[in-house]
Amino acid sequence: MHDLTVSVAELLGRPGEYRDISINKRLPGVATTLARLADDQELEADLRIESVVEGILVTGPVQGDTRLQCARCLAEFSSDVQLRVCELFVTPGHDAAGEDDVYRVVGVEIDLEQMLRDAVVLALPLKPLCRSECKGLCASCGHDLNYGACDCKDDDIDPRWAELSRLRAQLEG
Ligand SMILES: [Zn+2]
Ligand SMILES: [Zn+2]
Incomplete structure (x- = not known):
């Protein structure tokens, strides 16, 4: 298996047939501004790869x-992300015209990596x-x-009051 490319040769054209696979793979670079997939740990996925009329349907937990x-406080911490994928890889001839952002069966293979990256990014907390x-x-x-209150006084100028005193200063000019 080259990376996350999976052969679906024995499934193509046989709707209802399926195969279950488990994936453990590091996917570095899956991140949003404040969240990222740990790049020193493997992403785990148990996927059902199922033949349907339009192509190959991939479902399962990740x-x-x-x-x-x-x-709020910018502290770093660890957590986890859990999601279910349900994505169709279309075979040639079954994609609606003009659809660019679909996953495709290429030859007799599907590449799960981009699909997993897209799905995990969407599941990361904003x-x-x-x-x-x-x-x-x-x-x-x-x-x-x-860690407790700071030394800032309550009378530190609130931006709304700052605007008022600026106006007053203009009026009193
Ligand atoms: Zn915090
Ligand atoms: Zn303060």
Whole structure:
């Protein structure tokens, strides 16, 4: 098996036939701004590769370890991602005209890598939180408020008041 390329020669044209495969593979570079798939751990997938009229349907659970950065306090932490894929690889002649972003059966093979990358990226959290009650950082001094209050005073100027005092200063010009 070259990378994640799977031969489906014995399935093509036989709707209803299927094969189950297990995948353990590192997929470096699967990431969003604050989340990434751990590139030192293997992604695990148990996939059913099934022949359907339009091509090959790939379904099954996928899971992997993730490294995340909290969207509030920026602390790094580990978690995992779990998802189910259900993707069709179309055989030539079955893709609707103009559809560019479909997975395709190429020759007698399907390449699972791009499909897995796409699916995992979509499952990564957009705003990871180290914990739901994370207090985040002080907007003035950057202190991590999870470790207690900072020295910033309550009367530090709120942007709304700053705008008001600027207007007043103009009026009093
Ligand atoms: Zn946090
Ligand atoms: Zn502060």
